[in-house]
Amino acid sequence: MKSRLISLCISLAAALGIQAQEYSTYLFAYFSGNWPDGEQVRYALSDDGYNYRALNYGRPVIASDTIALKKSVRDPHILRAQDGKTFYMVLTDMRSDMGWQSNDGLILMKSTDLLHWEHTAIHFPTRFPNLEGFDEKNLHAVWAPQTIWDAKEGKYMIYYSIGRHDWEYPTEDPNFNQPYFRIYYSYANQDFTDITEPKLLFDFGTAAIDGDIVYDNKNEEYVLFFKDEGRSVMNKKGNFRTRQGVMRATSKDLTGPYNVEYRHLQKPGQYPTEGSSVFPLINSDEYILMYDCYANGHYQFCKSNDLKNFTYVQNTPTRGTFTPRHGSVIHITEAERARLEAWSSLGEAVQDMGKIAVPCYTLEELDKRMELETYAAQVMATKNKAKAFKKAENKIRKFTEKVKK
Numbered sequence: 001m002k003s004r005l006i007s008l009c010i011s012l013a014a015a016l017g018i019q020a021q022e023y024s025t026y027l028f029a030y031f032s033g034n035w036p037d038g039e040q041v042r043y044a045l046s047d048d049g050y051n052y053r054a055l056n057y058g059r060p061v062i063a064s065d066t067i068a069l070k071k072s073v074r075d076p077h078i079l080r081a082q083d084g085k086t087f088y089m090v091l092t093d094m095r096s097d098m099g100w101q102s103n104d105g106l107i108l109m110k111s112t113d114l115l116h117w118e119h120t121a122i123h124f125p126t127r128f129p130n131l132e133g134f135d136e137k138n139l140h141a142v143w144a145p146q147t148i149w150d151a152k153e154g155k156y157m158i159y160y161s162i163g164r165h166d167w168e169y170p171t172e173d174p175n176f177n178q179p180y181f182r183i184y185y186s187y188a189n190q191d192f193t194d195i196t197e198p199k200l201l202f203d204f205g206t207a208a209i210d211g212d213i214v215y216d217n218k219n220e221e222y223v224l225f226f227k228d229e230g231r232s233v234m235n236k237k238g239n240f241r242t243r244q245g246v247m248r249a250t251s252k253d254l255t256g257p258y259n260v261e262y263r264h265l266q267k268p269g270q271y272p273t274e275g276s277s278v279f280p281l282i283n284s285d286e287y288i289l290m291y292d293c294y295a296n297g298h299y300q301f302c303k304s305n306d307l308k309n310f311t312y313v314q315n316t317p318t319r320g321t322f323t324p325r326h327g328s329v330i331h332i333t334e335a336e337r338a339r340l341e342a343w344s345s346l347g348e349a350v351q352d353m354g355k356i357a358v359p360c361y362t363l364e365e366l367d368k369r370m371e372l373e374t375y376a377a378q379v380m381a382t383k384n385k386a387k388a389f390k391k392a393e394n395k396i397r398k399f400t401e402k403v404k405k
Contacts, residue, residue: 021084023282023331027114027340028052029061029076029089030327034096039072040064041091043114043344044322045337049281049288049329050301050314055344057351058321067107067119070095075210075275077146077328081156087111087330088192090145090158093121101179104136106145106160110192113384114336115343120193128197138165140179144210144275144326147188150254156192157254159185159201161209161229169206171231178230181207185255202249202258204228205237210326213254214278214287216307223307224249224258225265225276225289238262244272246291248308266291267312270300275326278307282331288313292326299324342389343380349396350376356403365403372396 026046032038040060044052055061065071072095079088088110094103105123125136133139140163150157160183167180183202186195202208207229214223226249228235228242235242238260245264251257266273275292281303289302289310298317302310318324332340350373361369372395379392 021333024334025332025337026052026279026282026329027078027332027336028324028327028329029078030324031074031076032058032323032325036064036072036095036097038323038325039074039095041073041076041089042324043340044324045340046329049279050316052316052322052324054321055340056347058323059347059351061115062117067091067109067117067121068093068095069105069121069123070098070103072096073107075144075326077144078330079147079156080330082149085112087114088147088156088188089117090147090160092143092145093123094141094143101140103141103143104139106142106158108158108188108192108195114332114340115384116381118193122195124198127195131197133164133166134198140164140167141181143181146212146328148213148254150187152254153187156188157185158188158195159183159211159213161211162198163207169233171233173231176231178207178233181209181229183208183211183224183226199255201256202226204235204260206230206233206235206242208247210275212277212328214307216250218306219250221250221252222254222258223278224251225278227274227276229274235262244274245270246273246276246289265289265302265310267300267302270296273300277328279329279331288329290329292324294325338386339384339389342386342393346376346380346389346393346396349393349400353396353400353403356400360403368399372399 026049028044041062043055043061046052064073070093074092074094076091091107093105093107107121109117109119111117124134128134143161145158145160147156147158161181162184163179163181168177169180171178184198185201208226209229210227212225216223232243240262246266249258249260273291278289280287286303286305293300298315300315301313304310376392
């Protein structure tokens with residue numbers, strides 16, 4: 001069965017003019033915390049999909065202040081394009097220390113090497129000035145965008161959660177109203193620099209965020225994973241008490257309507273969770289469901305062969321240089337991994353050189369260090385070949401060892 005599926009995928013790729021690639025590694029793109037330095041895109045790699053090693057000592061890959069209106073980003077979702085060689089990333093344009101109601105847009109990015117990205121920030125009140133209720137005063141937030149290819153339309157669909165102040169509803173706490181998040185969608189233009197007017201994709205009946213859509217080939221349907229958000233209340237549509245868990249809904253059409261299954265998918269007793277993401281294991285019929293157990297200091301991983309019933313596998317601690325919050329995973333090739341690791345090693349070499357105390361350098365060596373830092377920055381900003389990164393790393397490592405002696 002597995003070999004037939006792989007052959008079918010290769011044949012389909014050939015029919016679409018996509019070069020078949022052998023994937024070997026999992027790339028995890030994420031942000032790491034509720035402060036400006038944490039609200040930046042970071043990368044980690046894995047051989048098995050469960051255990052990850054942060055690149056660049058856990059430091060950012062992309063500087064948020066160069067791409068975001070709020071100078072911080074969250075919830076990166078990364079996707080390999082239909083051509084097999086382009087990558088798209090969408091992010092929440094938000095800085096949490098400005099408040100949880102401070103973001104009004106998202107960011108679109110495009111790359112061919114996973115390191116250098118073209119970007120566009122979309123501020124909804126400015127982009128859609130005539131859309132009633134989406135003005136800056138009334139818009140609560142635009143959260144956690146993701147991208148999926150819509151084969152029927154021949155376009156990339158971007159979906160995200162929207163909350164508005166005029167949608168808030170009462171909870172069992174008389175002093176608290178819950179922001180009512182619904183999931184909306186738009187289509188990206190061909191250049192991936194703009195989106196169409198938002199349209200409603202999914203209304204849970206109470207707040208729903210962190211949508212993640214996967215196509216189920218076996219049942220020929222789309223599966224929407226999402227989080228029931230906010231304080232625990234009774235969802236009248238399903239006579240279901242929400243509790244900040246991962247849920248599932250299905251539809252034969254990408255744009256819905258979606259039928260909800262009123263149950264939580266995470267390990268029993270594990271609350272709260274958010275930022276769920278589903279991806280296939282390489283060369284396998286199985287899928288991984290991962291989610292951020294942010295109150296407990298770990299990411300939790302489950303697996304399934306039907307996208308419906310998930311078995312707990314492990315908790316992966318978020319500590320040291322690997323401290324992920326809401327992110328996403330894609331498969332990459334050996335060549336792509338080699339490029340990322342060479343880039344990371346260069347960045348780590350620069351950081352190691354910077355750890356040597358200034359009194360350890362002669363004046364001449366200090367000048368040389370500044371020269372090497374400038375050289376490394378130029379290489380990382382302009383080059384995308386592993387060979388160039390390794391050449392620069394070797395120069396810095398050789399110099400560092402000389403200073404240490």
